[in-house]
Amino acid sequence: MMNFPQAFSNVPGRETLARSQVFRRTWPFFIDLCVAAIGLAVFYGIVRICMLWAGPPSEQMVISLSPRALPQYAFYSLVRIFLAYVLSLVFAVGYGYLAAYNTRIEAFMIAALDIMQSIPVLSFLPPVMLAMISLFPTRHMGVELGAIFLLFTGAVWNMAFSFYSSLKSIPRELREATNVYRYSQLQTLVQLELPYAAIGLVWNSVMSVAGAWFTLMPCEMLHLGNKDFRLPGLGSYLQTASDQKNGAAIAWGLFTMVAIIVAIDQLIWRPLIAWSDKFKFEQVESTQRVSSPLLHLLTNSNALAAISRRTLKPMSEAIYAKLAQQRVARVARLAEHPEPAESTASKVIPWIVLAIAAVGVLYAAQHAIALIRPVTGAQYLELLKGAAATFLRVNLSLLLAAAWTIPVGVAIGFNPKLARLAQPLAQIAASVPATALFPVVLLLLIKFGGGLGVGSIALMLLGTQWYILFNVIAGAMAIPTDLKEVATLFRFSRVERWKKVILPGIFPFLVTGMVTASGGAWNASIIAEYFNLDGKTLTILGLGEQITQATADGAFPIILLGTICISLMVVTTNRLVWRPLYRLAETRYKLG
Amino acid sequence: MPEAIIRAQRVEKYYAQPSENRIQVIAPTDLSIVPGEIVALLGPSGSGKSTLLRMLTGLSTPSAGEVFWHEKPISTVEVNVSIVFQSFALFPWLTVLENVEAVLKARGMEPEERRRRSLKMLDTVGLDGFQAAYPKELSGGMRQRVGFARALVVEPEVLFMDEPFSALDVLTADNLRSELLELWENKTIPTRSIFIVTHNIEEAVLLADRIIVLGRNPGRVRTDFKVGLPYPRDRKATQFTQLVDYVYKVLTQPDEAPPDLPQAPQAGAAPRTNPYQMLPHARPGGIAGLLELLIDHGGKDDIYRLADDLAFEIDDLLPIVDAARLLGFLKVTEGDAEITPIGTEFANSEILHQKEVFRKAAVENVLLLRQIVRAVETKSDGSVSEEFFHDVLDEQFSEEETLRQLETAISWGRYAELFDFDAGRRRFTQAQRLSGEMDETEEAGVESEG
Secondary structure (H helix, E strand, O other): OOOOOHHHOOOOOHHHHHOOOOOOOOOHHHHHHHHHHHHHHHHHHHHHHHHHHHOOOOOOOOOOOOHHHHHHHHHHHHHHHHHHHHHHHHHHHHHHHHHHHOHHHHHHHHHHHHHHHHOOHHHHHHHHHHHHHHHOOOOOHHHHHHHHHHHHHHHHHHHHHHHHHHHHOOOHHHHHHHHHOOOOHHHHHHHHHHHHHHHHHHHHHHHHHHHHHHHHHHHHHOEEOOEEOOOOOHHHHHHHHHHOOOHHHHHHHHHHHHHHHHHHHHHHHHHHHHHHHHHOOOOOOOOOOOOOHHHHHHHOOHHHHHHHHHHHHHHHHHHHHHHHHHHHHHHHHHHHOOOOOOOHHHHHHHHHHHHHHHHHHHHHHHHHHHHHOOOOHHHHHHHHHHHHHHHHHHHHHHHHHHHHHHHHHHHHHHOHHHHHHHHHHHHHHHHOOHHHHHHHHHHHHHHOOOOHHHHHHHHHHHHHHHHHHHHHHHHHHHOOHHHHHHHHHOOOOHHHHHHHHHHHHHHHHHHHHHHHHHHHHHHHHHHHOEEEEOOEEEEOOOHHHHHHHHHHHOOHHHHHHHHHHHHHHHHHHHHHHHHHHHHHHHHOOOOO | OOOOOEEEEEEEEEEEOOOOOEEEEEEEEEEEEOOOEEEEEEOOOOOOHHHHHHHHHOOOOOOEEEEEEOOEEOOOOOOOEEEEOOOOOOOOOOOHHHHHHHHHHHOOOOHHHHHHHHHHHHHHOOOOOOOOOOHHHOOHHHHHHHHHHHHHHOOOOEEEEEOOOOOOOHHHHHHHHHHHHHHHHOOOOOOOEEEEEEOOHHHHHHHOOEEEEEEOOOEEEEEEEEOOOOOOOOOOOHHHHHHHHHHHHHHHOOOOOOOOOOOOOOOOOOOOOOOOOOOOOOOHHHHHHHHHHHHHOOOEEEHHHHHHHHOOOHHHHHHHHHHHHHOOOEEEEOOEEEEOHHHHHHHHOOHHHHHHHHHHHHHHHOHHHHHHHHHHHHOOOOEEEHHHHHHHHHOOOOHHHHHHHHHHHHHHHHHOOOEEEEOOOOEEEEOOOHHHHHHHHHHHHHHHHO
16 A cells, blocks of 8 residues: 655645635624524515515506615515526526436427527517516516516526536536446436536526616516506616606616625625636636635634534435435336336327427417407508618617727727726626616706617617627637737738737627627617606607507507517527627637 | 356447448447456557447447346346546545545445545545545546545446546556555455456556457457466566567557467457448658658567657557558558558658658558549539538448548648648648649740740
């Protein structure tokens, strides 16, 4: 038996090398008090939410503009985001799991995911709210559920795809290890699949929640003619403040918005990202690590460790022991009576499910067609005109965004000092949902004589230019220095530099940014084209305006046609334009 | 003869193609693992040795044939085996102790008992003190030790190893090998048999009681013999080097029956009626380098000695030897490589003439290149799509192998200026030969003067 030299054996303090710890436990009891206080606050919050949701729906939502009401409104908004997120996470994990392990329906599920991901969620905002009101006429809960449903629809697909692709890319040998060492499905999920997917899920959660804020604001602001669907929250506060031209209230509202975003970033995302470092699959210690003091405090908390020891561990031990017993029993049974390859039940059930689904789809399709039938040719023409207008608007905003973000992004990306300065600023600017700022922006524009024509493009820009900017910065940073040096050495002109080095270098990143921006712009068109400010309804010709107007008028056929049309346009653009560009980026413009 | 723990009976692995053709990965093979033996499965890459290992452990099902565990079909019983993987297959988010305990947890063992056994096993492999470390803090050798501890803590009857030392540096690998032998000989571990898959001939001769050599295209047993040397084995001893030489002989004569065979080899080896020529994956630069080395050694040398000199393993050297042989630059007899006159000409010329010699040899001997050149020449626009040849090769080889064949053909074709390849449009086009154009203008000049 080989003995390691003394230096490697039981050296005291080995623990300190194993986990680099910055803080040590200094106030254990204080932390326990904090945990208890948080628990109390959560309980109170649940009670208040129930009070709001179970109450009767208010015909005209009254929003108080006093700053003292702000924490309450912020709380309501936060609760909506939180509930939608938890729902999406659970669904995403389930969906990804099913898709990864069922080859028969995998292709279908992923295609569905792709389409669902491209459909602009906000295009369903007016009809969903209308439906929810009719479902829950006596309770405020209907509108809340509508909002949460929309948030869920926006947040779930990218997380599902992330989980699915993590599952598919698990190294073969790790899987074989779980196979040969007789891991139960639960153990594989907990010890292999979830940890492997953790980093992807965390980053996609950040993106999903940011998207959820963007979607929530319009939900809270929705006011169609005489129908007031508004929800008490930060969005409606900002809108009411803009309505009444109350500068102080606007300032308070914006301040709270930014404060909340920063708080979520520091108190939730940063510790999560630091923790997810543990799940990195690279086998080398990385030098750059996100540190989070909060994470250190939590991992050192006495109370949390004790809770885990007393409840989680014994429970998991019992479960694992039970699963092992079951497996042994199953194997013994198998040895006695070898099972036939596939039982008849497992063969028939999928077909039955498929049949039921097919019947459901046909029924819905037939009714949809019946609904659309009374639409006249003139109305179709109107829709096409609207679609063309929105299409032009979206692409114009993309061009404008690219026009300023590419030079700025490249400048920042090439200059590390500038990048360090600009990055936190840009991040904060990007995480404030553009839709929250819309009423304020519109107010300013109207004051200076503008209208929804400029305003709609401004909104689309506000919401989407950050995607392109960040991607261009990342792309510029990724261009290898030797390529830049070759350009300098061989005295490339500025045009040459851009044509041969910079633009091809950032191309893959640019495509990614543009795709996201394009989706966001279509999404924003719903509220950018029809907005209710100070009792007046501002509109401009476009598909989004037509859908919202149809909802206000109760013209269901137009609603259906409009949402179909907008979804078709986005999906088609994806297939015809962005996909081939992606392929080009992967083959010709990939570095290394 | 003790009862075999695992027995494979005419196991086969193939992919069915839509056109009735089967791509055989492993030809019908018989294999048995008996207690008290270390068996080494040796073969070049592509010989299906990893696939065979996975069939023997039950991880994958054979397309035909049956595997038995203690004479019961493997699909109906729970086999007691462990695998040590080439890439260690540790979970990076678990500590060393948690990694080892995880497999006992899967069997439903109590926490205290788990911890006791895991700590004891970590001690046995020499990792005492590292139990709270994460894998990314450990070196490669230590990670593989964790892999061993995890494999052995469940007390498997057969320990399988899939190229366990190939990701480690030479010294660490040597170290771990001798430790493994110590554990085996002192019976510190209750494992009754070890099955190691490797492409390192020396490693196989160092460790194994029995060596099975696989050939490829399709994968089949070429020879299966016992190594009677006592442990510990000396690399420099004559018997050792003779065995290594013998294996090289077997591997460099893929189409002949191996010499002095202790057992019948081609049990069920079904060669295809018309084996399509397979391009060895070597670069013209590598071929030139090997030939120059041979000339340095007097034009003829033992392949084993060449490998030793270059510190190449069989997967590095054999493709180059095969390529040189295919082009007629080399002759292989009895494990010795001898350069031919054309090979000497190739190695000694300067660049342009080298290309000329290579071009002639390639067109004469390599079917795929001849086909491409002829196709490009006969088409009116002088270009052929890659798809066409992909479909032809797809009939004979797996998708991965087809792509590699095309890549090698393109690399040879471009070097020899037989044709050009447009990577953007994926088409073979006619070669733009500068020397050819000059010849033409010279001829025209001569004519006009004359």
